[in-house]
Amino acid sequence: MTGLRYVYAVCRPFGTPLQAELTGIGGAPPALLHHHGLVAVVSTVPEADFCEEALKAHLEDLDWLAATARAHEGVVDALTTVTTPLPLRLATVFRDDSAVRTMIEAREEHFRSLLDRLHDRVEWGVKVYVETETAESAESAEPAPSPARPASGRDYLRRRRESSHAREEQWQRAERFAHGLHERLAERAEEFRLHPAQNAALSGARGQNVLNAAYLVSRKHSEEFVELVDRTKDEAAGLRVELTGPWAAYSFTGEAAS
């Protein structure tokens, strides 16, 4: 079986060895390829899985995609404990080590400037959800002077209007909260990115996602940042704040924007 070189991340050389038991995609151990003062973290993947045709098909296969994404993140996450890695996009594959070296040579200036910008910084993910179920049960728990069945068509329409009005108010409140939270967090972050709101069908998360943001924060200020997020968690009834991280700075490998 022919092998290809999968590249997880590019780093500056680091002294600490990777955990011996660390495995990457397909269970292969990641190796360090030193070149021009940079390190590419690579492993061998089967060509049968990563040639263009196979890859296209695999990317539509949720189980394969999940396993590959988790293996990729597993290696990058291990790197964040010993250095500040520059994570590459999922499924960046080369023929052999020599092609990886050529790639490093072509991009070394770019890599160095990104690595400088991200040095000792991590990414935190913050999401805000409107707890739609809570909202509905709160509505139905209200003392309802009106009978359970609408007395007339007009009555029915009025109740529908009131219910949709309450929902509208909750949305506005959620947006105000999300906006305010984002402003407070962005002040304490060096950069931020707003990801598209997550689709509930895909995430399986309860409620409707109204903020899906990533913040670049120095390691030094991370504890403070996390505490700030934690404190907001009880601020708003019917809303849920979720924190993920620390991540390698996946969302900040493009041009600096903020």
Place this chain on the structure above:
Amino acid sequence: MTVVERREIALVDLLDRLLAGGVVITGDITLRIADVDLVRIDLNALISSVNEAVPSPFEEVV
């Protein structure tokens, strides 16, 4: 840092980063993964076709 309890990372959070973030390099085998939006849409379609349709919140049983 041990401030945050580490749960298993949700797949969507991973995909937000691994398919939309990270340094994009034209490897030897390149899927120009700008097709990622397509992948996402296909996944959405896949999952919503498996799930039962969510009833509209406005459908009140009268």
